[in-house]
Amino acid sequence: IFFRMSTCIVHVDLDAFYTQVEEKRLGILGNEEPLAVQQWNGLIAVNYPARSRGVGRHDTIQEAKKKCPELQFVHVATYTSGDTHWQYHANPDRRTHKVSLEPYRIESDKIMQTFPTVTPKWERASIDEAYLDITEQVEAWLLTSPPPPAHLLQWGTEENIISSSTLSPEECQAFAGCPDALPYFMEDDATLQRYWVATQICSRLRADIHRRLGYRCSAGIAANKMVAKLASAKYKxxxxxAVTTAGVAGFLKEFxxxxxxxxGGKFGQVVIEKLGVSMVADLWQFRYEDLVPRLGPADARLVHDMCRGIDGSEVADNKHKVKSMLAAKSFAPIYKMAGIQTHLNILAAELVTRIKNHCGQHKMYPKTIGLTYRVSGSGSMTSRSLPMALQSHDIDPLAPEALATVASRFFPVEALPCTAVALEAKTFVPLPLAGKSSISHFLRPSAAGADSLPNPVPATTPDPVPNTASAGAPIPIPTPSATPTHAPSPVPTSGLYPKPHVPRTASIAHLWGKSPTPGPTPTPPPRPTPTTTSGPTP
Known part of the structure; x- marks a missing residue:
């Protein structure tokens, strides 16, 4: 199971990210004042000065004030009726306001934009976490400027290196599953040099984020994603x-x-109950063959590899793969449609803002919009798609009022009283290239086969649609202009018997896997009968 460092993965984790965003907005970033981000009567983020005074993220406002009287509270941004953009309202009320996390998404996008300057192989793990594969960058560094010998390496004051494991011989054998495991726990100079280069690249990245945007972050460096994530939380x-391959066993032992x-959830509890363990090191006593009867082959492999720091998952390219956007609100039972309309107005304002921001940055737009609601007394949500499939040219004129109006028209009256409602943008696809917004480009003949389609159907360009969407009117859907009529091709005259002209019509049936139905075969005119003339033979 042992391996030397062939890949180098970095896990970047923003420190108390929400509080840093609010500190930056208030102009107190780096002042080390205790601050917490508030959502209604609870806390969703606590900075490190407040944590040092005993304040926890799940404390109530009253509990936090007792622990830290000087604690500053900042409520998250919200929407209320009439807003077209999130705001920091004074004394927001959960009955009339809707929480918005958009300020944190915007700042997160700014941070994520720094990662491509280091490597194209990076993965967004959450709003404040990301993985980077810097293997190629480490190798390029070693080719151009080799590091000093291992015994002369200088590690920075903010760089922690875990390169050895203080394990007993018995623990080494249990971890490795073989009696001759001790040599694998000694790191060679080449591997240490690779880790040193990785720490230099990571340190420069963190410094660049702080210089450009003012945010502080922690990072973990290891040969795979699992160990790198654990390492980033070790010292904050x-x-x-950085955890070298020789240091993995000792590093995991204490978790x-x-x-x-x-x-951390149900699966972990099942493993603890079935195996009678609580620490990662407790699992080393089990071989894969011992775990299969208790957990099954798939879970046995997962547990066996995890406790030994084995993770084959790659850094995935999911940077722009947003599957859906949801704006939702729960409330006490509402019995009248006017109350539902108020919440739909707020949700539509939030969703449209997010759609336009995402479309402008990533060139992705949703093709459909969904409406979800919960009837009072029901434990499940009911969903339905709105009959308003969006096209790329619908994004700019899309207005919150129009979206809210369409949603209210398709909200069933029988869903009252209602206790929750949501609007969801789904099926995000790339914006089409100019001139490719319709299927007509499939019908244009190529240069090589221009003669095969003498009368191609011309592409149609949608007429511009003014931004006239308003409450009470459906979202405008552009309609294509009429297709101009083309004169038929000249009738061919070659051959003994002229064939009647049959206009050729381009068919799009092949796009659905069907062949166009052939028309009736024209019947040629009767062949003239030769006449015999009497007289002498010439």
Whole structure:
């Protein structure tokens, strides 16, 4: 199971990200004042000065004030009726306001834009986390400017290196699953040099984020994503930790099973109950063959590999793959449609803002909009798609009032009283290139086969649609202009018997896997009968 560092993965984790965003907005970023981000009567983020005073993220406002009287509270941005953009309202009320996390998404996008300057292989893990594969960058560094010998490497004050494991011989054998495991726990100079280069690249990235945007982050460096994520949380805030392959066993030994990603929920509890363990090191006593009867082949492999720091997952290219956007609101039972309309107005304003921001930055737009609601007394949500499939040219004139109006028209009266409603943008696809917004481009003949289609159907360009959407009117859908009529091709005259002209019509049936139905075969005119003339033979 052992391997030397063939890949180099970095996990970047923004330190108390929401609080940093609010500190930057208020102009106090870096002042080390205790601050917490508030949502209604609870806390969703606490900065490190407040944490040092005992304030926790799940404390109520009253509990936090008792622990830290000087704690500053900042409520998240909200929407209310009449807003077309999120705002920081004074004393927002959960009955009339809707929480917006858009300020944090905007700042997150700015941070994520720094990662392509380091490597094209990076993956957004959450709003404040990302993975980077810097293997190629490490190799390029080693080719152009080799690092000093391993015994002369200088590690920075914010760089923590875990390159050895203080394990007993028995623990080494249990971890490796073989009696001759000790040599694998000694790191060679080449691997240490690769990790040193990786720490330099990571340190420069973190410094660049702070210089450009003012945000501090921690990072973990390892040979795979699982260990890198655990390493980034080892020393915080504003530090980085590298775990070499020889240090993985000793690093994992101190973790409880619940701290490992994927084992903090029900699955982790099942493993603890079935195997009678609580720490990662407790799992080393089990071979894969021992785990299969208790967990099954798939889960046995997962547990066996996890406790030994084995993770084959790659850094995925999911940077722009937004599957859906949801704006939702729960409330006390509402019995009248006017109350539902108020919430739909707020949700539409939030969703349209997010759609336009995402479309402008990533050139992706949703093809459909969904409406979801929950009837009072029901534990499940009911969803339906609105009959308003969006095209790329619908994005600019899309107005919150129009979206809210369409949603209210298709909200069933029998859903009252209602306790929750949501609008969702779904099926995000890339914006089409200019001139490719309709299927007509499939019908244009290529240069090589221009003669095969003498009368191609010309492409149609949608007429511009003014931004006239308003309350009470459906979202305008552009209609294509009429297709101009073309004169038929000249009738061919070659051959003994002229064939009647049959206009050729381009068919799009092949786009659905069907062949066009052939028309009736024209009947040629009767062949003239030769006449015999009497007289002498010439």
């Amino acid at each position: 805030p504003n530090q980085q930790t 409880s099973l619940h701290k490992v990603k994927g084992f």
